[in-house]
Amino acid sequence: MAELVGGNSEELWRAAAREELLQINDDLLYTEKTHFATAETLHRVNLSFGLITTVLSTAAAATIVADRSPVAAGLLALGAAILSGVLTFVKPEQAAAQHLNAGRQLGALRVRARQVANLDLPRYSQKELRKLIADLVEEKAKIDAASPVTTGRNFNKARQRIQGGIFDRDDITAAYPADVETKRPGIMPENGTSL
Known part of the structure; x- marks a missing residue:
């Protein structure tokens, strides 16, 4: 790294190492929160589909018991069966658990990077x-490889929450002198406070 910062000055090298750690920390933060946003979305999908399936099944049974329209009962039962099949095939709750696990692993790695x-x-x-x-980079790559994919929509959701202050980013610049400037546009506000 020293050769990349224009010499072998220890201070310059440590500043470059610190900046690399800041970049890793930011990458971990955004990836972690994207997995959490994805888990949240999938949990909502599972809950919504499950509730709709229950309502359709109940309505189909009530229609049959009340000896009402057999067509309505059949359509309601068909709708319930289709949604139940989708839940069984897609398994959003299982996928949500995988994203939650990936987010937690990335969060633990982010703590290590901060430390x-x-x-x-x-x-x-x-x-x-x-x-x-x-080692930090390699471990993140292993977590990424073992994790399910996320979408741009969930990344944007996570980014909005981070930048909106809902998820507070670790301010790992606090341990360094104020005259050390970070050059990460869009990550740190100019006043140096955490998001």
Whole structure:
């Protein structure tokens, strides 16, 4: 990394390492919250379809018991069967649990990245720090590979919540002098406070 920052000044190298940790932290935050938003969406889908299936089944049974229109009873039963089949095939609750698990793993990794930046950065050698950063990146890649895909819609939902202050991002710049400037447009407000 030192060769990338224009010399082997320890201070410049640590600033570059800190910036890399900030980038990793932001990536983890957005990915984590996207998985949580996806889990929330899938939970709502499961709940909605389940409730509609129950209502249709109940209405079909009531229509049959009341000896009303056999066509209405058949349509209601068909609707309930179709929605039940969709729930069985798509398994939104199972997918929601997978997204929730991925979000939790990413959150734990984000805590590790924050701790490296806030607590460990000054005490590690360049070699040790490079390994820690590489390990963080590798572990995130493993979590990403094992996780179900997310959608742009859920990413946008997560981004709006982060930027709106609903999810508070870790302010890992707090451990460093105020004169150290971060160059991450759209991530940190100019006043340096956390989102």
